[in-house]
Amino acid sequence: MAELKFIKAGAQEREPACCGPVQSAQQSHAREEEWPAWATGTLMTDAGVIPVISTDLTASDHWEHLKCRTSSFRNDYSVAPGLYAVGTPDRNTDVFVSANYKLSFDALRKALKGLSAWVLVLDTKGINVWCAAGKGTFGTEELVRRISFAKLDRVVDHRKIIVPQLGAPGISAPGVKKVSGFKVCYGPVRAEDVGAYIAAGYEATLEMRRVKFSFVDRLVLTPMEINPAMKKYYPAYALIMLAIFGLQPTGIFFGDAFSGGLPFLLLGLTAILAGALVTPVLLPFIPFRSFAVKGWITGVLAVFLCMNFIPMAGRVNSVLLFFTYLFFPLASSYVALQFTGSTTFTGISGVRKELKITIPLYISGSVVSLILLLVYKLGEWRFI
């Protein structure tokens, strides 16, 4: 077996390859990495040595996938771009294109089980096909460049590459054909349908061409909605609430801070969960198409439930009640609006329209909320 050197995409970026040809995985002399567990051997071609990859996912792959869904682990989960082989491909074998996000790469290699294929991995900076296509990193330029670096024309005799359909927003099939000579055929949306697509004579059914957004699809996305909201907004919010309830004319009292503040900490948590978990999961069942409205409705209901179950430590006066029903549904609405970035069907014009209406409401709502808290505080201190 020829000795291969693997580099991570990140390591490659540090190479002074500015404007010159970026080296592909199998040609690079950059920082040597451990031989990946999913590379099982090598194949000699007219374009050099190509790594052969496994179509079986291991327990550690699955564990990494779970971490991707729940944490920032996904920000650095990539494979080296370049050409790979599955099975025993020859000069007539199909070429499939993928992104260098390992989750995307793994979905494809798993789907190619039992088949022979070439897999051309683009450098999408570790981002999945659809998102990278939206930003253009999975794009015509990168595809043409990668075809050239991999010397694909020397590896195969045909001139056809199969690109996942969701890569289409970044790819111009006529443009790729013009520059590289390769004809782009759009495969199915989901890698798991690749086998059926080939079996049907490279025809994707209507079903394979549609993007769905099922209960499970939505559910797996929610941790990445909850996490940032908890990190970005919650600590500051909690601090402010504790300070407001703890602050007395004679100093800060921790007992007061907790007895008064705790219900509001729970309400804050409820608002985040209403916007980042309940709204996405129940998306089709919540009335209206606007995400801001959906989030607000969920928020009102969640606050109502909370108010009837959380003992408010005898502090519910009309000012705090007004604050509660003003602020928390708005917070839920704002958080729910962020989910537009994760959905499969929201367009930029629609989100722009929502923001134009809601941003002034969020800002004025927050200002009024703050004033209400001050009014409550001054009332408590018997200033008004």
Added chain:
Amino acid sequence: MKYLSNTASLEFFPDRCVGCGMCVEVCPHGVFTMEDRKAVIVDRDRCMECGACAGNCAFGALKVDKGVGCAAALINGMISGGEPSCGCSGENKKSDCC
């Protein structure tokens, strides 16, 4: 599921359409169908403005104000005064070229 109605910026110029069917193939939401060897828009409200149809139409029969419908990205763009950017597509990572 559909998003807000009558907001998509999708435009179709039927006189330029040669009926190749590429838009029907790339659209992830079934916005188009073929009728009498020409494309027709069957459901505009399903359009998410991904730009796949316009970018792959060799005849310039489609136009769309392409973009990612992501509130976080648009808000970041408003704050920074620049392009919408959510920082989740690698654009904030160290660039590898010039």
